[in-house]
Amino acid sequence: MIRFREVSVKKDGQAILTEIDLSLSERRIGIIGRNGSGKSTFARLFNGLETPTNGSVTLNGQGGSKALRRHVGFVFQNPDNQIVYPIVHEDLEFGLKNLGLGKDEMRARIDTVLRRFQLEHLRDRLTHQLSGGEKQMIALAGVLVMRPRLIVLDEPTTLLDLWNKRRFMAAIHELEQQIVLVSHDLDLLDGFDRVLHIDGGQVVADGLPDPVIAGYTAGAQC
Numbered sequence: 001m002i003r004f005r006e007v008s009v010k011k012d013g014q015a016i017l018t019e020i021d022l023s024l025s026e027r028r029i030g031i032i033g034r035n036g037s038g039k040s041t042f043a044r045l046f047n048g049l050e051t052p053t054n055g056s057v058t059l060n061g062q063g064g065s066k067a068l069r070r071h072v073g074f075v076f077q078n079p080d081n082q083i084v085y086p087i088v089h090e091d092l093e094f095g096l097k098n099l100g101l102g103k104d105e106m107r108a109r110i111d112t113v114l115r116r117f118q119l120e121h122l123r124d125r126l127t128h129q130l131s132g133g134e135k136q137m138i139a140l141a142g143v144l145v146m147r148p149r150l151i152v153l154d155e156p157t158t159l160l161d162l163w164n165k166r167r168f169m170a171a172i173h174e175l176e177q178q179i180v181l182v183s184h185d186l187d188l189l190d191g192f193d194r195v196l197h198i199d200g201g202q203v204v205a206d207g208l209p210d211p212v213i214a215g216y217t218a219g220a221q222c
């Protein structure tokens with residue numbers, strides 16, 4: 001379970017998030033809200049990419065950026081922000097080397113993830129030659145090989161066509177880990193357990209997808 005205790009974030013003296021107080025234990029959690037409402041800042045708190053100005057974030061009672069980074073994976077909107085090595089398998093090995101894993105264990109973890117999502121054919125490809133959809137799957141694979149307890153995805157499907165979006169979301173739904181998905185694409189939250197609507201840096205609605213999304217879209221009527 002991830003716990004936010006009275007978390008506020010200020011930047012240049014401006015309040016970006018204000019007194020977020022939440023316990024999140026559901027398996028599939030969506031985050032929605034208007035541009036600039038604070039979703040990405042909130043998402044980045046989960047794995048220590050952002051630190052609270054006040055309050056605390058803990059995962060199963062453990063706090064601090066190091067613990068959060070170790071156990072919470074983060075998938076960015078743009079996979080180019082995530083893929084750093086020129087060859088796919090080198091990129092997938094990067095985080096595992098930092099964990100101090102031996103060659104056989106690294107290979108086994110990578111094989112398992114590539115096989116599971118039918119990506120084995122990409123193992124030796126140059127990363128800069130991959131299509132947007134392939135890159136996004138490899139960025140997700142790079143997070144999965146680390147075996148995080150929770151995975152946060154910040155608008156991960158905006159670069160994908162309909163087919164790759166469906167494939168990516170099918171992969172997400174298959175995962176056993178807790179998932180937190182930030183998305184402007186409300187259809188992606190179908191079947192989710194809980195949705196948080198953020199507005200002006202605060203959680204203004206929190207509950208099952210249907211009522212929270214209905215409240216959000218009603219507010220968008222012109």
Ligand SMILES: Nc1ncnc2c1ncn2[C@@H]1O[C@H](COP(=O)(O)OP(=O)(O)OP(=O)(O)O)[C@@H](O)[C@H]1O
Nearest residue numbers: 011012014016033034035036037038039040041042
């Ligand atoms: N370093 C910073 N200094 C000042 N303001 C910032 C900084 N980073 C973010 N902000 C502001 O914080 C607010 C929330 O930004 P955030 O990226 O979290 O919003 P968002 O809901 O993810 O938006 P979008 O849907 O457009 O991606 C915005 O008004 C943004 O301009």
